[in-house]
Amino acid sequence: xxxxxxxxxxxxxxxxxxxxxxxxxxxxxxxxxxxxxxxxxxxxxxxxxxxxxxxxxxxxxxxxxxxxxxxxxxxxxxxxxxxxxxxxxxxxxxxxxxxxxxxxxxxxxxxxxxxxxxxxxxxxxxxxxxxxxxxxxxxxxxxxxxxxxxx
Amino acid sequence: xxxxxxxxxxxxxxxxxxxxxxxxxxxxxxxxxxxxxxxxxxxxxxxxxxxxxxxxxxxxxxxxxxxxxxxxxxxxxxxxxxxxxxxxxxxxxxxxxxxxxxxxxxxxxxxxxxxxxxxxxxxxxxxxxxxxxxxxxxxxxxxxxxxxxxx
Amino acid sequence: xxxxxxxxxxxxxxxxxxxxxxxxxxxxxxxxxxxxxxxxxxxxxxxxxxxxxxxxxxxxxxxxxxxxxxxxxxxxxxxxxxxxxxxxxxxxxxxxxxxxxxxxxxxxxxxxxxxxxxxxxxxxxxxxxxxxxxxxxxxxxxxxxxxxxxx
Amino acid sequence: xxxxxxxxxxxxxxxxxxxxxxxxxxxxxxxxxxxxxxxxxxxxxxxxxxxxxxxxxxxxxxxxxxxxxxxxxxxxxxxxxxxxxxxxxxxxxxxxxxxxxxxxxxxxxxxxxxxxxxxxxxxxxxxxxxxxxxxxxxxxxxxxxxxxxxx
Numbered sequence: 001x002x003x004x005x006x007x008x009x010x011x012x013x014x015x016x017x018x019x020x021x022x023x024x025x026x027x028x029x030x031x032x033x034x035x036x037x038x039x040x041x042x043x044x045x046x047x048x049x050x051x052x053x054x055x056x057x058x059x060x061x062x063x064x065x066x067x068x069x070x071x072x073x074x075x076x077x078x079x080x081x082x083x084x085x086x087x088x089x090x091x092x093x094x095x096x097x098x099x100x101x102x103x104x105x106x107x108x109x110x111x112x113x114x115x116x117x118x119x120x121x122x123x124x125x126x127x128x129x130x131x132x133x134x135x136x137x138x139x140x141x142x143x144x145x146x147x148x149x150x151x
Numbered sequence: 152x153x154x155x156x157x158x159x160x161x162x163x164x165x166x167x168x169x170x171x172x173x174x175x176x177x178x179x180x181x182x183x184x185x186x187x188x189x190x191x192x193x194x195x196x197x198x199x200x201x202x203x204x205x206x207x208x209x210x211x212x213x214x215x216x217x218x219x220x221x222x223x224x225x226x227x228x229x230x231x232x233x234x235x236x237x238x239x240x241x242x243x244x245x246x247x248x249x250x251x252x253x254x255x256x257x258x259x260x261x262x263x264x265x266x267x268x269x270x271x272x273x274x275x276x277x278x279x280x281x282x283x284x285x286x287x288x289x290x291x292x293x294x295x296x297x298x299x300x301x302x
Numbered sequence: 303x304x305x306x307x308x309x310x311x312x313x314x315x316x317x318x319x320x321x322x323x324x325x326x327x328x329x330x331x332x333x334x335x336x337x338x339x340x341x342x343x344x345x346x347x348x349x350x351x352x353x354x355x356x357x358x359x360x361x362x363x364x365x366x367x368x369x370x371x372x373x374x375x376x377x378x379x380x381x382x383x384x385x386x387x388x389x390x391x392x393x394x395x396x397x398x399x400x401x402x403x404x405x406x407x408x409x410x411x412x413x414x415x416x417x418x419x420x421x422x423x424x425x426x427x428x429x430x431x432x433x434x435x436x437x438x439x440x441x442x443x444x445x446x447x448x449x450x451x452x453x
Numbered sequence: 454x455x456x457x458x459x460x461x462x463x464x465x466x467x468x469x470x471x472x473x474x475x476x477x478x479x480x481x482x483x484x485x486x487x488x489x490x491x492x493x494x495x496x497x498x499x500x501x502x503x504x505x506x507x508x509x510x511x512x513x514x515x516x517x518x519x520x521x522x523x524x525x526x527x528x529x530x531x532x533x534x535x536x537x538x539x540x541x542x543x544x545x546x547x548x549x550x551x552x553x554x555x556x557x558x559x560x561x562x563x564x565x566x567x568x569x570x571x572x573x574x575x576x577x578x579x580x581x582x583x584x585x586x587x588x589x590x591x592x593x594x595x596x597x598x599x600x601x602x603x604x
Contacts, residue, residue, distance in 0.1 A: 028207045029214040032183075056179045057224075063180040064242050065220020072216055073208075091215050092573060093597055095246035095397035095444055095548055097424045099417040114442055115401040119572065120545060120599070122399045122442065124426075140416055140424065142397055142444040144546055144597065146573070243422060244446055246397055246548035246595055248575045250568040265593055266552040270421065271394060271448070273550045273593065275577075291567055291575065293548055293595040295395055295446065297422070330509045331516040334485075358481045359526075365482040366544050367525055371518020375510075393517050397548035 009043035009113060013085040016042065020077045023088070027073060035070055042081050043113035045074040051105050062102035067109070067127045067139045071096070074111035075123035079145035082116045087147045092120065094143035102138045104129030111141075121145045160194035160264060164236040167193065171228045174239070178224060186221055193232050194264035196225040202256050213253035218260070218278045218290045222247070225262035226274035230296035233267045239301045243271065245294035253289045255280030262292075272296045311345035311415060315387040318344065322379045325390070329375060337372055344383050345415035347376040353407050364404035369411070369429045369441045373398070376413035377425035381447035384418045390452045394422065396445035404440045406431030413443075423447045462496035462566060466538040469495065473530045476541070480526060488523055495534050496566035498527040504558050515555035520562070520580045520592045524549070527564035528576035532598035535569045540600045545573065547596035555591045557582030564594075574598045 013019065017040045024030060024037055030047075033055065039046035047070050057063045072091055080089040111125035123143045128135040164170065168191045175181060175188055181198075184206065190197035198221050208214045223242055231240040262276035274294045279286040315321065319342045326332060326339055332349075335357065341348035349372050359365045374393055382391040413427035425445045430437040466472065470493045477483060477490055483500075486508065492499035500523050510516045525544055533542040564578035576596045581588040 023209045026209040026211075027214065028205050029217065032205045054179050054183045058174045058177040058239075060177075063178065063220055063224075064245075065216055065223055066180065068219050068223075069214055069216020072219075073214075088209075091249050093246065093248040093546065093575075094215075095244065097244040097417075097444065097446060098242050099419065099424055115399075115439055117401065122401055122546075124442075124444075137417060140426075140444065142399065142426075142442065144399060244395065244424075248568075248595065248597060250570065250575055266550075266590055268552065273395075273552055275593075275595075288568055291577075291595065293550065293577075293593065295550060325511045328511040328513075329516065330507050331519065334507045356481050356485045360476045360479040360541075362479075365480065365522055365526075366547075367518055367522020368482065370521050370525075371516055374518055374521075375516075390511075393551050395548065395550040396517075397546065399546040400544050 009082055009116065011042040011081060013083065015085060016081045020081055023080065024077065029069060030073060033066060033070060040081065043078055045077045045081065045111050047074045047109045049107050062107065064098050067102055067107065068096050071109040071111060071125040071127050071139065071141045072143060074109045075125050075141065075143040076145055078111040078113050078123050079121040079147065082113060082121065083147045086150055088150045089145045089147050092144040092146050094141050096139050096141040098139050100136050100138045102129060104131050106130040119146060121147065160233055160267065162193035162232060164234065166236060167232045171232055174231065175228065180220060181224060184217060184221060191232065194229055196228045196232065196262050198225045198260045200258050213258065215249050215290070218253055218258065219247050222260040222262060222276040222278050222290065222292045223294060225260045226276050226292065226294040227296055229262040229264050229274050230272040230298065233264060233272065234298045237301055238298045240296045240298055243295040243297045245292050247290050247292040249290050251287050251289045253280060255282050257281040270297060272298065311384055311418070313344035313383060315385065317387060318383045322383055325382065326379065331371060332375060335368060335372060342383065345380055347379045347383065347413050349376045349411045351409050364409065366400050366441070369404055369409065370398050373411040373413060373427040373429050373441065373443045374445060376411045377427050377443060377445040378447055380413040380415050380425050381423040381449065384415060384423065385449045388452055389449045391447045391449055394446040394448050396443050398441050398443040400441050402438050402440045404431060406433050408432040421448060423449065462535055462569065464495035464534055466536065468538060469534045473534055476533065477530065482522060483526060486519060486523060493534065496531055498530045498534065498564050500527045500562045502560050515560065517551050520555055520560065521549050524562040524564060524578040524580050524592065524594045525596060527562045528578045528594065528596040529598055531564040531566050531576050532574040532600065535566060535574070536600045539603055541603045542598045542600055545597040545599045547594050549592050549594040551592050553589050553591045555582060557584050559583040572599060574600065
C-alpha cells in the first residue's frame with residue numbers, strides 16, 4: 001500500500017526518485033560526461049552516456065575510469081533508492097573488470113542492489129557499449145556502498 | 152650495464168620513459184583532468200592532478216571515478232615501464248577503496264608494480280589529497296594489467 | 303549439432319563434463335570440505351557443501367575463506383567448461399563480499415561465466431546457505447580466470 | 454604513556470594481544486590449517502602455516518582459498534588490534550591476486566592496517582611461500598573490515 005516494490009526491494013521513502021534526481025544533478029562529473037538517468041526503480045538504476053573524445057585513453061576508446069565513474073554512480077543511487085529519507089550514500093569500495101574495448105557512440109550503465117543491509121549495501125553493475133542496435137558488455141562492477149545521515 | 156633498475160625492477164627497454172610519456176600524452180582524459188606525470192621510474196609512476204569543480208560528486212568532492220582513472224593510468228604505466236618495446240598495456244581489472252573524502256587542491260596518484268609476469272602484471276597504487284603541505288590518503292587500488300603487442 | 307549450448311555459451315570440447323569432474327576430484331581441499339559437483343553445464347557450475355565444525359571462524363560460522371574457496375573452484379570450472387581440450391584454468395584474482403553470517407547446514411556455490419575471452423574469462427558466483435528449505439545469500443564473487451595449456 | 458604504537462598506529466586497548474589470541478584460538482579453520490600467530494603488533498599481524506596435502510587444488514599446490522583464508526584472518530586481527538575493548542571485527546569484503554603457484558613447505562601471511570576508520574578499516578596483506586630460506590610472493594589482498602560491538 002503506497003509501497004513501491006521491485007525485484008524483492010521496497011522503497012522505504014516514497015520520494016526516492018526525487019532524492020536520486022536531486023543528488024545526481026549535483027554531480028558535476030555526470031554533467032561533464034553528458035550522463036543522464038534513464039531508469040530509477042527501487043534498487044535499480046540505469047544511466048546512459050555518450051562517447052566523448054575528451055574522456056579517452058591512449059587508443060581513443062573511452063577511459064576505463066569514466067565507465068567506472070558512471071557505473072559507480074549508478075550503484076550508489078541503486079543503494080540510495082532503498083534508504084530512508086535523510087540518508088545519503090558513499091562509495092566504500094568497488095572492483096571492476098574490463099572485458100572489451102569501450103568502443104561505441106553510446107554507453108549504458110545498469111546497477112542493481114544485490115543485498116541491502118542496515119549500514120552497507122552491495123550492488124552489482126554492468127556497462128554496455130551500444131553499436132547500431134547491439135550491446136556489448138565492456139565492464140562489470142561489484143561495489144560496497146555505505147549509508148549515512150545527511151549532515 | 153645500461154640497465155635502469157629500481158626496487159628490484161629492471162626496465163628491459165631503455166626508452167621506457169619516452170614510451171610512457173608518448174602514451175600518456177594520447178590519453179585525452181588526462182588532459183581533461185589536468186594530470187601530469189611527475190615521476191617515471193622502472194615499475195613506479197607518480198601523477199599529480201588539481202581539483203576541478205567540473206569533476207565532482209554530489210557533495211563537491213572529487214568524484215571517486217576520477218581518482219580511480221588517474222591511479223589506474225599510473226598503474227598501467229608502472230606496468231608499461233617494465234615491458235619490452237613494442238608492447239602496450241591494458242587494464243584487466245582493479246579494485247579500489249575510498250577511505251577519506253577527496254577534498255583538496257591537489258592530488259597525487261602513486262603506483263608501483265607488485266609482481267611483473269609474462270602476460271599479467273599486478274600493481275598497487277594510492278591517491279593522496281594535499282592540503283597545505285600535508286597529505287591525506289583518499290584511495291588505494293590493487294590492479295591487474297595485461298601486456299599485449301601494439302597492433 | 304553436437305554442440306552443447308546454454309546461456310549463449312557453447313562448449314568447444316564435448317568432453318567438458320568429464321574434464322571438470324576429473325580436475326575437481328584432484329582438489330584435495332574439496333574432499334576435505336565435503337564438496338560435490340551438483341551441476342555442470344557450459345559456463346555454469348554448482349557445488350554443494352555441508353557445514354563442518356572444523357572449518358569455522360571465531361563465532362562458529364563457516365570461515366569466509368571456505369565459502370571463497372568453493373565459489374572460486376566453481377568459477378574456475380565454469381571457465382574450464384568453455385575451453386578447448388588440453389587447457390587448464392588458473393585463478394588470476396577474485397573479489398568477494400560477505401553479506402550474511404555463514405550459518406546453515408548446507409551451502410550452495412553457483413558460478414557463471416560472464417565473459418569468456420581468449421586468455422581471460424570473467425566469472426561471477428554466489429554462495430547461499432540453506433536453512434530448512436530457504437536460501438540466504440552469504441557471499442558474492444567476481445573473478446578472473448586464465449586459460450593455459452596443460453603442461 | 455602506556456600506549457603501544459607502531460607505524461603510526463596506537464592500540465586503544467592495552468589487552469589487544471590477548472583479545473587477538475583468544476579470538477584466533479576459536480577459529481577452528483586455523484587449527485585445521487595448522488596456522489599460528491607469529492607477530493601481533495598494533496595494526497600488524499603475521500601468521501605462519503605449513504603445506505598440507507589435504508588443502509590443495511588440482512595440481513597439488515595449496516588452494517588459493519586457503520591462502521585467502523589465512524591472510525583474511527591476518528587482516529581481521531590487524532583491524533581488531535586497533536579497536537576498543539568489547540569490539541569484534543567481521544570481513545566486509547576482500548580482493549586477492551594470485552601471482553605465483555602456492556608451492557612451498559611453509560607460508561607466511563602478513564597483514565597491515567592501511568586506514569583505520571570508526572566503522573570500517575582497510576587492510577592490505579601478502580602471502581609468501583618459503584623455500585629453503587627464500588620467500589616468493591604468492592598472493593596479495595586488499596580487504597575491508599567492519600568493527601561491531603561483541604554481542
